[in-house]
Amino acid sequence: MCPQLKAIGLPDLQEFQALFKQNWPEYCQEYYCLDNFIEFLKKQPQVKHLKVYTLDTKQARDEGIFVIVDRYQLFVGGLNNTNGLVQKTLDLVDWSTGLKCSSIPYRHIEALNSVIESKALKLVFRSPTDLFYMKAKDALQLKVEPPAGFVLRSLSVADAPLVNEEWPNHHLGSLFFIERQIRMCISVGLYREDTQELVAWCIRLQGGYLGALQVKACHKRRGFGSVVTREISYRLAAQGHDVMALVGPTNKPSHEMFSKLGFQVIDQCEWLRTEPIHGEFTWPDGE
Structure with a gap:
């Protein structure tokens, strides 16, 4: 049979x-x-x-x-x-x-x-994509203070339309996906303290990886991508999780950032x- x-x-x-x-x-x-x-x-x-x-x-x-x-x-x-x-x-x-x-x-x-x-x-x-990996004990060392004038906190569902719009992979049905990930999973957003504008963010995706990592265009080249990556990695590690991220081989800025933070490529997906x-x-x- x-x-x-x-x-x-x-x-x-x-x-x-x-x-x-x-x-x-x-x-x-x-x-x-x-x-x-x-x-x-x-x-x-x-x-x-x-x-x-x-x-x-x-x-x-x-x-x-x-x-x-x-x-x-x-x-x-x-x-x-x-x-x-x-x-x-x-x-x-x-x-x-x-x-x-x-x-x-x-x-x-x-x-x-x-x-x-x-x-x-x-x-x-x-x-x-390359699989970047870091043990929880190492990710616990990534705890970071937000830059002056900014605060770090979990994303809210109200942030989903912006996150979806800025996401290079957005598509029909992806807003629902982003909303659900924010409700169900660990996420981090970096907000301006005065206006509460969301300027950078990262979410844990279904596969357990860091994803939807994005910095608004007007705030790039200020290290904000690294800030939210460090914070979400720390939060995952604080719950006992090792940290994974998937990065395309041609995405040199992300490759350099994860390598600089201490992640290692251990596989491909x-x-x-x-x-x-x-x-x-x-x-x-x-x-």
């Missing part, structure tokens, strides 16, 4: 997450991806348009094989790809509406590519998006 997808929930994710502690930080991508979605489900047990699967085999559970489809984003993980289990899992996913394959660990790219080829899926884009199979698909407003 061919293996089939099996929907799993919070207890399964917690069981799977424990598997990825071995050989640390080899599987930190999977560990922190699951960590984030575990927290999502604790805060909001019925997250709309969130589906989590494994295969209905003992080997798949033993290896922690999982696929998360969060609206239009796909995350995949597993200790190994024994007998092509990662590929088999991805092959059973519904690709009809197009999916943004997000922060895919490099060791799973071959399996993903095989599925894309076998299904003749067309790509909108493909983008490799891939981002790609497939086209919908049956014409354009858009998410309804508010979803």
Whole structure:
């Protein structure tokens, strides 16, 4: 009998997450991806348009094989790809509406590519990124005081439209995504003390990475990107988390900043998006 997808929930994710502690930080991508979605489900047990699967085999559970489809984003993980289990899992996913394959660990790219080829899926884009990593004990040393005339605090949902508008990757449906990340995850904003203008920010994304790191154009070249990166890294470390960030290989300013702060590149991850199979698909407003 061919293996089939099996929907799993919070207890399964917690069981799977424990598997990825071995050989640390080899599987930190999977560990922190699951960590984030575990927290999502604790805060909001019925997250709309969130589906989590494994295969209905003992080997798949033993290896922690999982696929998360969060609206239009796909995350995949597993200790190994024994007998092509990662590929088999991805092959059973519904690709009809197009999916943004997000922060895919490099060791799973071959399996993903095989599925894309076998299904003749067309790509909108493909983008490799370097995985920057820092241990929590080192990130605790990054605590920073805000520059004179500015304050650091968590973002509010009211900040989401600005964050989304300034985000180079914004797209239809991304405002909902930014709002949810601000509600559910650690974030940091740097605000002018007098006017409360938000000038720089960073958010922890679903995969557990630092993301949406941005400084308003009129405030660039003042070190504000480093300020919010240091602060959010410290906040994550204070909760016991190591810190990860994904940076494109051509993004030299971010490469230099993370390297200067003491992060190290330990792996690569891939981002790609497939086209919908049956014409354009858009998410309804508010979803």
